[in-house]
Amino acid sequence: MATNRIKDEQNLQQQIDVLKQRLAQAQRLTALGELVSTTTHEFNNVLMTVLNYAKMGMRHKDAKTRDKCFSKIYASANRAATITNTVLGMARNRSAGLEPTDLVKLVDDTLLLLEREMNKYRIVVEKSYQQIPPAMVNGNQIQQILLNLLINARQSMPGGGRLWIKLLNDPENKMIDMVVRDNGGGIPADKLPRIFESFYTTKNGPDASGKGGTGLGLSMCRDIIEAHHGRIRVDSTIGKGTAFTLKFPVASKPARKLPSAVLSISMPVGAASQPPVGSG
Numbered sequence: 001m002a003t004n005r006i007k008d009e010q011n012l013q014q015q016i017d018v019l020k021q022r023l024a025q026a027q028r029l030t031a032l033g034e035l036v037s038t039t040t041h042e043f044n045n046v047l048m049t050v051l052n053y054a055k056m057g058m059r060h061k062d063a064k065t066r067d068k069c070f071s072k073i074y075a076s077a078n079r080a081a082t083i084t085n086t087v088l089g090m091a092r093n094r095s096a097g098l099e100p101t102d103l104v105k106l107v108d109d110t111l112l113l114l115e116r117e118m119n120k121y122r123i124v125v126e127k128s129y130q131q132i133p134p135a136m137v138n139g140n141q142i143q144q145i146l147l148n149l150l151i152n153a154r155q156s157m158p159g160g161g162r163l164w165i166k167l168l169n170d171p172e173n174k175m176i177d178m179v180v181r182d183n184g185g186g187i188p189a190d191k192l193p194r195i196f197e198s199f200y201t202t203k204n205g206p207d208a209s210g211k212g213g214t215g216l217g218l219s220m221c222r223d224i225i226e227a228h229h230g231r232i233r234v235d236s237t238i239g240k241g242t243a244f245t246l247k248f249p250v251a252s253k254p255a256r257k258l259p260s261a262v263l264s265i266s267m268p269v270g271a272a273s274q275p276p277v278g279s280g
């Protein structure tokens, strides 16, 4: 009897392990799909600019117009190179290793990928960065997290809105905070505990830009942050917006192990007139 039970338990554990691996693979594919659709759109936009200025330069023979066209083409080509470099970097670097990473550059590169998309949906992006030391992270994975948070925020503001992204230094805890905040629809208090569950989504499949709707984005975020000994916190107020605060260890010292409770959810009660997170 006892041996049978042990065998059953071992069997179940094996099945759980296999399913976990499949889930991790599905999460990676979702992130990759998101990146591919974002960069393809962006690349196409850049190409359109190059084509239009090339045509203009061919039509107008005067030196002034041609100079202008060349400099526009040059700027666009530079932009295209940055976009492909970001994707190539992500594809090449499959290691799960942590290394000192410049989060300001990482955030700027990621925002560049989404610049046109944010314009198209009339989202104003406000950046504010404090002086921060390098973070001990896996850049690829943090970029995947960020893409999902930014796209989630964009999708919560279908009629346009404002998105704040902040990098804050927390020298006391040797952590760096990354805050992504929107003034979209917010998340109902009873749904908030569910958003990190795999396959939990309130979207009806991908939107017009081919994004969202699998329900794997935030579960991936949580797994990645757990692996980084970081933390994620969400504050949301219906009708006011949502703020995700992520904490990553500073690189100068070995990553400090935090208590295993990595996830905290807070719901401001009766905070209808308050922004979802402190403005600091």
Ligand SMILES: Nc1ncnc2c1ncn2[C@@H]1O[C@H](COP(=O)(O)OP(=O)(O)OP(=O)(O)O)[C@@H](O)[C@H]1O
Residues within 6 Å of the ligand: 030, 148, 152, 153, 156, 182, 184, 185, 186, 187, 195, 196, 200, 201, 202, 203, 211, 212, 213, 214, 215, 216, 217, 218, 219, 242
């Ligand atoms: N900034 C936000 N504002 C409002 N609701 C949000 C926000 N971020 C997440 N949510 C809610 O949490 C759910 C889960 O988000 P998650 O990123 O895990 O999945 P998804 O965006 O639906 O699909 P995908 O797997 O493509 O990311 C969303 O469907 C949405 O209901």
Ligand SMILES: [Mg+2]
Residues within 6 Å of the ligand: 148, 151, 152, 212, 213, 217, 218
């Ligand atoms: Mg998402």
